[in-house]
Amino acid sequence: MKKRILLLTTGGTIASQDGGNGLAPVLSSDDFLDYMKEFEDVCELVPYEVCSIDSTNMEASWWLKLAGLIQKNYTLYDAFLICHGTDTMAYTAAALSYLIQNSVKPIVLTGAQKSILQEITDARKNLHDSIRCALDDRSRDVMLVFDGKIIAGTRAKKTATFSYNAFSSINFPVLGQIHDNTVVYYIQKDICGPVRFFNRMDRKVFLLKLTPGMSTEIIPHILSVYDCIIIEGFGVGGLPDRLRQALLEEMQHYKAHEKILIMATQVTYEGSSMDTYVVGRAAREQLPFLETYDMTLEAVLAKIMWILGLHMEDRKEIERLFYKKINYDLFRNE
Numbered sequence: 647m648k649k650r651i652l653l654l655t656t657g658g659t660i661a662s663q664d665g666g667n668g669l670a671p672v673l674s675s676d677d678f679l680d681y682m683k684e685f686e687d688v689c690e691l692v693p694y695e696v697c698s699i700d701s702t703n704m705e706a707s708w709w710l711k712l713a714g715l716i717q718k719n720y721t722l723y724d725a726f727l728i729c730h731g732t733d734t735m736a737y738t739a740a741a742l743s744y745l746i747q748n749s750v751k752p753i754v755l756t757g758a759q760k761s762i763l764q765e766i767t768d769a770r771k772n773l774h775d776s777i778r779c780a781l782d783d784r785s786r787d788v789m790l791v792f793d794g795k796i797i798a799g800t801r802a803k804k805t806a807t808f809s810y811n812a813f814s815s816i817n818f819p820v821l822g823q824i825h826d827n828t829v830v831y832y833i834q835k836d837i838c839g840p841v842r843f844f845n846r847m848d849r850k851v852f853l854l855k856l857t858p859g860m861s862t863e864i865i866p867h868i869l870s871v872y873d874c875i876i877i878e879g880f881g882v883g884g885l886p887d888r889l890r891q892a893l894l895e896e897m898q899h900y901k902a903h904e905k906i907l908i909m910a911t912q913v914t915y916e917g918s919s920m921d922t923y924v925v926g927r928a929a930r931e932q933l934p935f936l937e938t939y940d941m942t943l944e945a946v947l948a949k950i951m952w953i954l955g956l957h958m959e960d961r962k963e964i965e966r967l968f969y970k971k972i973n974y975d976l977f978r979n980e
């Protein structure tokens with residue numbers, strides 16, 4: 647029997663054309679079928695247009711919509727393929743990894759650096775590779791397929807603005823590759839337990855990138871509005887003394903589960919280690935923070951949005967979920 651794939655389109659460069667004012671999505675989800683004719687005999691592709699936006703405008707409501715559509719259609723299809731703009735595709739892949747867990751059916755995201763309407767483009771290859779990945783019986787869970795790489799949904803990051811080789815798998819190997827139309831897996835996933843869907847995310851998460859000598863005035867304002875601050879620190883991690891003081895003063899006004907502080911690194915590769923330096927340990931002794939270790943920023947942001955969306959009042963439970971390994975997001979051994 648032919649496999650059925652639900653093709654969810656969202657816009658992005660892959661579907662764009664320059665109307666004189668810059669690139670914007672123009673292709674409908676039906677238009678995509680013209681570029682997938684060679685798969686007609688092996689699978690049934692059913693198009694559905696979720697939105698038609700530059701992924702600059704992607705936001706949590708679309709992530710929830712995508713997860714909801716997949717949930718609603720889960721038993722009707724063998725695989726799900728999402729065409730997406732590349733700029734925020736890593737965030738969407740991470741968000742879906744938390745909103746849909748333990749999926750034996752593949753959920754594949756792809757996009758392109760050039761429009762599918764152009765003669766010289768990466769779009770057709772990425773689209774075809776993604777279908778091959780979606781049709782492969784070994785494929786599981788949320789993945790991003792780009793330039794021949796299969797990357798776990800929680801490990802992708804856009805690391806090149808123009809090149810076809812736009813995505814990297816951060817602090818974790820690629821799951822596999824697609825060479826000459828053949829899917830090669832290096833890491834194969836076993837799924838235990840039933841698929842789980844979630845339908846809430848907390849949007850009040852703030853990402854603060856440290857700069858040397860940064861003013862601390864902003865801290866009370868951030869904490870009054872947001873439920874979580876992710877601090878992108880320097881190197882392996884550490885809090886400047888003044889910032890530690892400001893956070894200490896402000897955090898006292900809230901209960902432990904009300905405001906979550908997360909320490910991350912602004913260095914792309916190799917993760918954090920807050921216990922290495924005095925500036926990190928001093929923070930550890932005084933402030934209750936969670937540490938990102940080898941998780942990507944995209945994954946951390948999506949993970950805490952998902953966790954806070956569960957409205958838990960037990961700080962321990964928040965911590966347990968934050969350090970729970972989901973779709974290969976965290977490698978650190980306890």
Ligand SMILES: NC(=O)C[C@H](N)C(=O)O
Nearest residue numbers: 658659700701731732733
């Ligand atoms: N290559 C792309 O898709 C970039 C585009 N601005 C987007 O993210 O929608």
